[in-house]
Amino acid sequence: MTGPSRVLKPEVFPAVAWRNGAGLTRELVDDPSGWRLSVAELESDAVFSAFPGLDRIFLPLVDVVLEIDTVRRPVARGTAVAFPGEAKVAVELVAGPGRAVNLMMARGRCSGRLVARSPGEWEQCGPDRPGWVVDLGEVLVEVQVGSDEWR
Template sequence: MRLLRYDDLPVTPWKNGGGLTREIAVHLDREIHPEFLWRISMATVAGPGPFSQFEGIDRTIAVLQGNGILLNSNGSEITLGHDSAPYSFSGETPIEATVIAGETTDLNVMTRRGYFTHIMKRHVIRQSAAIDVECDDMILVFEGRVMARVGQDHFPAAPMDTLTGIRRGDRVDLSPEEETVIYTIELSGMTVGNVQPQGA
């Protein structure tokens, strides 16, 4: 289990100059597929442009910071703001994105269809809470300061930090300093591979 600090995540500028990606964790198994089986990242978007299309991938995004983003697909528009529920879509879907104002930072989850599934949930926590993990892997992303405890291990999370390596059967106790939002990412699949968080 590991707490990843936001400032320590590796930053990759986009080729088109429209944003930055910070990779949180990736699941690789080259014997099963030459590319990732699942991937979690944060993207800071500074300007308009198309989403990259990923064949055979299921995606979910949520807005962590900023005024939000407008998604246009085949004439339909969806506005995602800080208070919006996570939005799921197929990686093949053509989407044009426009930042509402300034920059926006999104949380992105991608799983390879037929190998893994995922569920991202947004939770507002105002007092101590507990999560009993029933999926293969769970990752928590924090918007505020929260003390997370798993067994005897304590993880003092700051805004935009991520807790990785949570497994089925674990119980996560959460104590926020004040009302805040956390995102749970549940990952389940038929394969077993290696989770490779940043710095591993």
């Protein structure tokens, strides 16, 4: 993607149930080139839906513990974690309810990254950079997605 950042505000998108019914999400982008961006409402501990063939990046806005294929891992707020969509994943909300940004990409077709920034950091970095930005108020999440050759 080229050109200035596109700013997305999750509150203007409808909330829909997760595929497994364990939570709610707001789908911000479903791009035909093979990637999807959403913001999940994390209300309680939950098991993630499986998405075989996709690579996932999960960026929580609260401290959590992720269990990925039986390995428990503390994840600090604003830290992105990547894992395959077919992994067995559960989230434990150690700091209470919150939100998380999810980026899902078709394996072999595209890759991406998520970076959490304060509004001040975002302004210093240059808001005219290409990509997407999820505006969550106190945190902006920079989203970069491209073909696998992009890496």
